[in-house]
Amino acid sequence: MSLDLYQYVALLRDLPEHGLRKGDVATLVDRVPHPKGGEEGCVLEVFNAVGESIAVVVVPCSQVKALHSDEILTVRSLLQAS
Template identity: 65%
Template sequence: MATLVDIVPHPAGAEKGAVLELFNAVGESIGVAVVPLSAVASLRSDQMPTVRPLVYVNKVA
């Protein structure tokens, strides 16, 4: 799951970016990502979330 934190302009004038805060299955914040705004969609009532273990690669302390 993610929460939209901000919408930012692209430095070269391309598509705007969405700053997202990412959460694990129990609601703990696990990171922040910037993705193209077109990659973000609201949750729908006909969707069912799934859960799988998270594996950290090169985790920064």
């Protein structure tokens, strides 16, 4: 998968420890090698609906996907994620 830095991506799994859900949108800000030679990690910054940063997380790159023109963004309360 070829993802460019600073592009929007969507999570492919829930991250309950961060209050995030599958489908939430984040910005890819960096890629990092796995410390033991495993899968490369994607560093993601997640913003709320008004553009404030609410989380920075690292997930395996296979756990995110690029956004496509046939998809639409939605809004939900972060409090509902718990």
